[in-house]
Amino acid sequence: MINKEQIAADYKAIQDEICLALENLDGKSKFEEELWEREGGGGGRTRVIQNGNILEKGGVNFSAVHGKLPEVMKKALKVDSDDFFATGVSIVIHPNHPLVPIIHMNIRYFEMLNTPEGQEPVRWFGGGIDLTPHYVIEEDARFFHGQLKVVCDRFNADFYAKFKAWADSYFYIKHRDETRGIGGIFYDRLTANDNLSWEEVFEFSKALGRIFAPTYIELVNRHRNEVFTEQQQLWQYQRRSRYVEFNLVYDAGTKFGLETNGRIESILMSLPPTAKWEYNYEAEPGSEEEKTLSLLKKDINWI
Template sequence: MATDKEEIVDWFKKLQDSICRQLEEADGEGRFREDLWEREGGGGGRTRVITNGNIIEKGGVNFSAVFGSAPDNIVKALNLPKSDFFASGVSIVLHPVNPMVPIIHMNVRYFETSPTEEGKVGTWWFGGGIDLTPHYVDREDAKYFHQQLKSVCDNHDHGYYPQFKKWADDYFYIKHRQETRGIGGIFFDRLGPDQEKSKEQLFSFVKDVGSIFAPVYTHFMNKNCGLPFGEKEKQWQMLRRGRYVEFNLVWDKGTKFGLDTNGRTESILMSLPPQANWVYDYQPTANSSEEQTLRLLKKDINWLG
């Protein structure tokens, strides 16, 4: 039976449930609060936010499924004919207490349009990815992260990892700072009918990307949450969070899509950290761990080498 949107929505809901359970277990104290919401134009979602945990200071694991008449700005941005649309997905951002634990983001999503009144057929595609933003870049952690993603990609197509890794490097780039948001990961979009693979095969890949999230991040939670840190590291964490905010508000297409489709503002902006700092013309101490991290916030680094 062909994959339909009801099957996709059901799996996304189960993914949200599974990830929340695994994160709560790894954190040991934090619990998710759920808000159910409805979109005026059609659809809604389940926003789940965790705060003040042992390891996670603030995070969200959100599910949404929205539909209706596609807004004109979305039609123009996606180069689509005017039609009805349906979009569903799971989006996650986690900000840890300890600066030695990285920030992480994941999104898996599905989008489709209906046939138009003029007889143009509808279309569909999948998108998503996972990227990691360490406050301090550790090469071994980076290698582990990218190896996990490469293994998932290779199970479906050996061309995926180099293609989607490059896409992540280019996408998660803070142009006005000339630095990457973190160490990248994989990013993909518009995997649809023009691909050589079937809808079922593409959905299987998306499911494997979503399923690897919790094992990978709980690994970093368990490994790094006990590492020592002081006020200097906390101040650096606040500066790096500021960079995260800059990217999400200035460059992130998902944020813009959510706001342009009249999504729930609180759910869209849950990606922002609880606190962040901006220091005028900050310059790290020469040869410090902070300076070393800045040197590694570059595109096209082979973390597996």
């Protein structure tokens, strides 16, 4: 059976692959790496790219941490024991071009350690990929969701529909009554069952990680050379503000990192370098901005 050391090693390899692909895509900037240790146990590799040809700010982070779970997290995760291990890769990319989307990916593994004799170990995988376009371009949305469906269908015919609905609900900004973007897939607490072994669940996690680079490279190259206006960039900054609101108010990964004494710079690397909260900003009727707002809804079928 797979173990946590193998999972962490394979996740590190995926981090390496994605960083190389993104550097080649940008053609200018390189990732800066910072190794860090967590006071309670474990550590990680934070990699940030900034001020590139197309990638204004991005992070591709790996962590493998362990230690004692705070009481608040024990209650949130509904577990009884204290000792935990968690590893994963987390990515957020903010481009400098308003027609190129923000993208987020996370693949992760969680395990409770020192399981009492006679009890099943508590362990699961989670993750997902979602896209946040500043302008929703329907052809791009169909391509993106099609890529995710192909990966899901390799492992279980029900995964895409189930995990797509989960993403629609999860990446929802309640106080704005809009989704963060066009969704994607999201899953949590995925375990071995009658249909999938632990090895297959892990392979699904890795396949999802490895679809990230080719999918985003295609989306970037479709639009990176298009001319944009000052008004479109202002809209980009407005849409970034909604991304910030979600991550600081609702995001479970942010909360987990803060509650488990994670590294603050790594946790908050998902925030864009520039965002604006212009008071009572409203899209003009009939504009592309208004069209985008109309598509920030749950349950849109992009396939």
